[in-house]
Amino acid sequence: MTAHTQESSIQEIERVWMDEAIGLATDSVRNGGGPFGALIAKDGEIVAIGNNQVTSNLDPTAHGEVTAIRAACEQLGTFSLEGCVLVTSCEPCPMCLSSALWARVDRIIFAADRDDAAVAGFDDLKFYGLFEKKPAEQWPLAIEQVDMPNRTAPFDAWLAKSDRIDY
Secondary structure, rough: OOOOHHHHHHHHHHHHHHHHHHHHHHHHHHOOOOEEEEEEEEEEEEEEEOEEEEEEEOOOOOOHHHHHHHHHHHHHHHOOOEEEEEEEEEOOOOHHHHHHHEEEEEEEEEEEHHHHHHOOOOOOHHHHHHHHOOHHHHHOOOOOOOOOOOHHHHHHHHHHHHOOOOO
């Protein structure tokens, strides 16, 4: 198989996965969830799927990408999704992007973008804007550090733990 043929084959598989993610998002709407769907693939196979369950589960963190990441970690028995691809119906919001970074996925592919989501009434744009070096006083919530003498106690305990699992 030539490199071009192999690349075309990968692109075809990814388009099939993307159709699946879009279908998950569309089904999610029909089933009372939000219009977002995602899947995790590894070694050419779908490992796990997820859809937005924010309103159905009353969980603001249950975005499609996060539910797919959770399901994939459970399926694979690990918290690291190295070697995996996150396929999502829409560009990940900052929380989902951060979750993918923490999960160590190798790659993210998406269909709709943040502007498409904004047209549909999703306020991700204002969250993206927060991370564009906005001063803290312009954020919609207060974030402040409380100076505590024992603030590093949990980290000290972690570093002293000989059987810790680094991540």
